[in-house]
Amino acid sequence: MRNQKLRGAARAQEGDALGEAGTAGAGPGPHRDVIALDSVSRSYTVGGGTVTALTDVSLRIASGELVVILGPSGSGKSTLLNLIGALDVPTSGTITIAGRRIDGASRADLFRYRRESVSFVFQTFNLFPTLTALENVEFGAEVAGGRDRDRARRALVDVGLADRLHHFPGQLSGGEQQRVAIARALVTGNPILLADEPTGELDFHTGVQILGLLGEHAAAGRTVVVVTHNREIARAADRVVELSSGRVVADGPPPGGPTDVRELRW
Ligand SMILES: Nc1ncnc2c1ncn2[C@@H]1O[C@H](COP(=O)(O)OP(=O)(O)OP(=O)(O)O)[C@@H](O)[C@H]1O
Numbered sequence: 001m002r003n004q005k006l007r008g009a010a011r012a013q014e015g016d017a018l019g020e021a022g023t024a025g026a027g028p029g030p031h032r033d034v035i036a037l038d039s040v041s042r043s044y045t046v047g048g049g050t051v052t053a054l055t056d057v058s059l060r061i062a063s064g065e066l067v068v069i070l071g072p073s074g075s076g077k078s079t080l081l082n083l084i085g086a087l088d089v090p091t092s093g094t095i096t097i098a099g100r101r102i103d104g105a106s107r108a109d110l111f112r113y114r115r116e117s118v119s120f121v122f123q124t125f126n127l128f129p130t131l132t133a134l135e136n137v138e139f140g141a142e143v144a145g146g147r148d149r150d151r152a153r154r155a156l157v158d159v160g161l162a163d164r165l166h167h168f169p170g171q172l173s174g175g176e177q178q179r180v181a182i183a184r185a186l187v188t189g190n191p192i193l194l195a196d197e198p199t200g201e202l203d204f205h206t207g208v209q210i211l212g213l214l215g216e217h218a219a220a221g222r223t224v225v226v227v228t229h230n231r232e233i234a235r236a237a238d239r240v241v242e243l244s245s246g247r248v249v250a251d252g253p254p255p256g257g258p259t260d261v262r263e264l265r266w
């Protein structure tokens with residue numbers, strides 16, 4: 001696997017960011033799992049009925065992996081990502097991040113986890129409308145530990161927005177707002193990156209650029225989980241976890257193995 005060599009470095013980085021994580025369930029060894037879900041289900045009560053978004057999902061993801069969660073609308077992709085990001089809690093099952101259970105964790109631990117370990121690109125961007133592109137990205141860096149205008153600027157340059165630094169979200173196109181959201185997540189340096197449909201608003205050329213960037217972050221040792229319903233995008237992943245009606249129906253490398261993003265077409 002192309003990211004394997006970098007995993008040692010990634011584990012060191014992850015140790016820093018996640019602090020003195022316990023070892024329960026993590027185990028030593030060369031491919032320690034950063035993310036582990038065991039028999040996770042999530043259901044919601046709506047209008048007296050029950051909606052089941054995820055059923056009995058078990059999953060292990062190692063550092064340095066670029067994993068795509070693939071599935072049609074309503075299959076549970078965002079629910080799964082929200083659970084990994086501790087924005088939601090499972091109805092049953094356990095979620096362990098770097099050896100530490102996050103289901104049932106204290107508010108203080110969850111706050112620390114969200115700030116220091118995980119970065120989110122939301123399906124609906126969630127930019128602050130009264131902050132410029134640069135200020136939005138700086139804010140992301142600040143939450144994760146340090147306001148740094150130069151780093152924020154570089155992150156925006158990386159996503160192709162060098163000439164939109166001082167625009168407010170309302171002055172940006174959907175695809176540009178999406179790229180600000182991606183820059184805001186990348187600038188934190190947190191070891192786990194969760195991206196919900198990060199290329200949804202992007203044209204093909206920009207989408208390929210962003211996927212390449214996410215691949216570089218995985219190759220540098222971050223754990224990158226990308227949600228999409230686009231089967232072509234999934235070809236660029238190390239591994240594709242396919243959901244259908246809230247269940248994992250396939251989990252493995254894409255057919256033919258990971259493809260260079262420059263060869264994708266959508
Ligand atoms: N807060 C909630 N309350 C009730 N039902 C919910 C809630 N969140 C999600 N669901 C339901 O759970 C199912 C999975 O939703 P989810 O948002 O995870 O799908 P998705 O795969 O991300 O879809 P999309 O590709 O459209 O974003 C859907 O049927 C949805 O209606």
Ligand SMILES: [Mg+2]
Pocket residue numbers: 077078079123196
């Ligand atoms: Mg979704």
